[in-house]
Amino acid sequence: DGGITQSPKYLFRKEGQNVTLSCEQNLNHDAMYWYRQDPGQGLRLIYYSQIVNDFQKGDIAEGYSVSREKKESFPLTVTSAQKNPTAFYLCASSRTGAGETQYFGPGTRLLVL
């Protein structure tokens, strides 16, 4: 373990509120990813970034936003536009691209109050 940290472990969101999930890595990896994990649906890609100051939408980007101002950090904001945010969110990184081994964080569980 170690290498990729996510915080908080649990996060509660009120209606209409934006919340930000933190993801930090000290592996010197260029690429970082955000996935959403729902039972029976596997992992779905929200956003990914292959280099600082650049990121691309994944399959389910609506209602989410990201930034990549530093190589080590890739925070995810769940906006009020995301109507079904309750899920387990996983951050991952890889040395360069997605074809390499991805290393995952411990996850953040987001719940709606």
Place this chain on the structure above:
Amino acid sequence: AQRVTQPEKLLSVFKGAPVELKCNYSYSGSPELFWYVQYSRQRLQLLLRHISRESIKGFTADLNKGETSFHLKKPFAQEEDSAMYYCALYPRETSGSRLTFGEGTQLTVNP
């Protein structure tokens, strides 16, 4: 677009029995395939990738391009193999692309 299908959401076997977790894919090019595993209260982690042709924890997986499958096999299952298993595909011909994961199979090995 590529797609990965794991037809079994749940799979239950007894300790010592052989186990096979199925993974089928659709992709017209030459894929790179992976198996990731998530044990209870642990992080998702790579189990094996087809390009390395390794056997990890007794598991093997062979890429069958004719049947477009990458099934994960172990001849004698152990209780500690109980976990969620995900198959994933990377399309090598598409630059800047990303992994596509299957829906996952929850394996339970009973004593």
